[in-house]
Amino acid sequence: TGSTRPERILAAVQRKATKGDARSVVNTIDQYCRYQEWAMNVGDEKGAILDSIVCEVKPSVMLELGTYCGYSTVRIASMLPPNARLLTLEFNPAYAAVARQVIAWAGVEDKVVLIEGPSGDWIPKMKEEFGVTSFDLVFLDHWKDRYLPDTKLMEECGLLRTGSILLADNVICPGTPEYLEYVRGSPRYESKYFRSHLEYTRVEDGLEKSVFLG
Numbered sequence: 001t002g003s004t005r006p007e008r009i010l011a012a013v014q015r016k017a018t019k020g021d022a023r024s025v026v027n028t029i030d031q032y033c034r035y036q037e038w039a040m041n042v043g044d045e046k047g048a049i050l051d052s053i054v055c056e057v058k059p060s061v062m063l064e065l066g067t068y069c070g071y072s073t074v075r076i077a078s079m080l081p082p083n084a085r086l087l088t089l090e091f092n093p094a095y096a097a098v099a100r101q102v103i104a105w106a107g108v109e110d111k112v113v114l115i116e117g118p119s120g121d122w123i124p125k126m127k128e129e130f131g132v133t134s135f136d137l138v139f140l141d142h143w144k145d146r147y148l149p150d151t152k153l154m155e156e157c158g159l160l161r162t163g164s165i166l167l168a169d170n171v172i173c174p175g176t177p178e179y180l181e182y183v184r185g186s187p188r189y190e191s192k193y194f195r196s197h198l199e200y201t202r203v204e205d206g207l208e209k210s211v212f213l214g
């Protein structure tokens with residue numbers, strides 16, 4: 001049986017990236033996915049927008065929905081101060097196994113809590129299991145059909161406070177129409193679209209930043 005794409009990404013990281021150097025891990029994955037084989041990392045172009053928002057928000061507690069190989073996990077964690085925490089949720093155990101090793105190689109494991117399982121099950125347990133009061137910033141990058149239900153679930157579970165920010169990937173490609181309609185139409189959110197491109201391609205995609213108004 002051959003390797004999987006995530007395993008080949010991990011092999012590239014362990015072969016080419018400097019251990020303990022998060023930026024080197026990010027650059028290695030971008031190189032691999034641009035020139036060897038495409039993969040669904042947020043990528044360098046949208047990643048720069050993600051960086052600017054993480055820098056602006058300076059979150060103490062952040063949630064990432066959808067870890068995949070850990071590319072954005074490492075990108076975000078490398079920008080967080082030591083006492084900040086990034087909780088990242090991954091449904092697929094094979095992806096989570098690779099992500100743990102990518103996160104370790106980058107040396108950011110102290111700032112990251114990787115949780116395996118369905119977001120719908122874990123979001124209601126965030127307070128009791130992880131001592132979360134509310135999230136300062138949430139990066140939605142999992143399954144497009146879960147963006148809206150998980151957002152409503154976070155509202156219902158009191159995990160969003162006035163000023164909490166949602167940043168959603170892939171709002172154009174593959175597209176999250178119901179989520180966009182909700183955050184753009186709701187008086188409880190102030191939304192803004194950051195136009196970009198689908199990772200490693202010239203296809204349009206973008207990030208939607210939505211501030212929860214309470």
Ligand SMILES: O=c1[nH]cnc2c(O)c(F)c(-c3ccc(F)cc3)cc12
Pocket residue numbers: 040041042066141142143144169170173174198199
């Ligand atoms: O399922 C996804 N979860 C999270 N992020 C994704 C992404 O950034 C993609 F580009 C894509 C994608 C996959 C195939 C395409 F042809 C286009 C986009 C999918 C996801």
Ligand SMILES: [Mg+2]
Pocket residue numbers: 040041042141169170
């Ligand atoms: Mg994505």
